[in-house]
Amino acid sequence: MEEPQGLRARKKQRTRAALIDAAYRLFDSRGYSDTTVNQIAAAAEVSPATFFNHFASKEDVIFADGGVLLEEISQRLESLAAGRNPVEALADAVRATTADAGTRAPGGELEAIRIRLITTEPALQAPTLRRTFDSQHGIAAALHRAYAATLGHREAEVLVGAVVGAIFAAVHSASRAGEPLDRALDDTLDILTRTWRPAARRGTRESAR
């Protein structure tokens, strides 16, 4: 897992790690908006220019090593598809992924800060939505692959969009109400699996020409 790269690459990773660490530390104490990129660079003891050498934007530092969840869900989908309807499989994949994302050792400390940040900082709401939205295509593609026989391309997109949209809505409203997020997630997945029916298909082709 740890390729013994050259000295060059190792140094680069070290400054990158220093930047991430400094950023999370500052975001945690002063808040996201009140932390400046210059402060992060100073705390990491590099020049401000170096920050943008590693991250495309200030937010990027927070989502830097994200996108892993997307791949995890997509992968799980394939093994969970058997015998379940798409929504059940999706729900299980989400459950499984979030379950061990919470207990994952490396970066677990930062993970807690991240969740707090993206659920509370207003300035991060839009970026979070955007990135999640972008990752939907990948999941939809995986779902379509796993249910190629019964699930059209558009139906897969719609389904994933619905599940993700529902989760976001529930998590956000729970967050505002001060309720625990994991419970909101469970409730949501329950509701979705309970109220979804595998589709009385009208035609077999839905991207008719």
Added chain:
Amino acid sequence: MEEPQGLRARKKQRTRAALIDAAYRLFDSRGYSDTTVNQIAAAAEVSPATFFNHFASKEDVIFADGGVLLEEISQRLESLAAGRNPVEALADAVRATTADAGTRAPGGELEAIRIRLITTEPALQAPTLRRTFDSQHGIAAALHRAYAATLGHREAEVLVGAVVGAIFAAVHSASRAGEPLDRALDDTLDILTRTWRPAARRGTRESAR
């Protein structure tokens, strides 16, 4: 509809209209990102400071008179609730609202530009998502009101989130594929109403205490 306000208010509306007009014109020709607020102000023949006097941000010009759709959908929900399940009512409300939003006379010219901008300009994706997401609460509240007897608070949030998320996913994928958006919307609403079942409720209270 047009309160004959004082000269003061009329002048203010005129500069506001000039700003909106200039902004759309410039966005349309040079693109959103390549248009600067200074250029908009110059085109409207006001100072740059005045722009921010009317709009909180550059994007704000585009969404300025939006938010109307939200209220429309919420209102329609109440009259459409009878005899339908929640998803059917929601779908009908969306259909009805988008139907006459397309044919609404005033600003119809700008409306076309707006749709093109928010579906193609990458810089507007995040703001669009954010605003839509924010408006969900209002719709969810209206839905909960219309189905107070059978639909819990959380279920309403989940449902609206699912419908909105599905629509967004479909519209976005259609937009990337170059397919007509209205057709994607119709397909999506069809899929949703066909695959949703009114819920075999487990308990009557889902925000158990």
Added chain:
DNA sequence: TCTAAATTTAGAGTCACTCTAACTTTAGAG
């Protein structure tokens, strides 16, 4: 040891956005 590529850096510049203090115009009282 020398050269080429990768990292970092300084520095100047753009743009969105904020804040403050002034300036102009309208509204309404007397």
Added chain:
DNA sequence: CTCTAAAGTTAGAGTGACTCTAAATTTAGA
């Protein structure tokens, strides 16, 4: 009609994210 208060507009300075260019430093590999 006049005078004052408020609303609207403006100039100007400043902050912070982000870009670009060119130079400095460091490592890789011949």
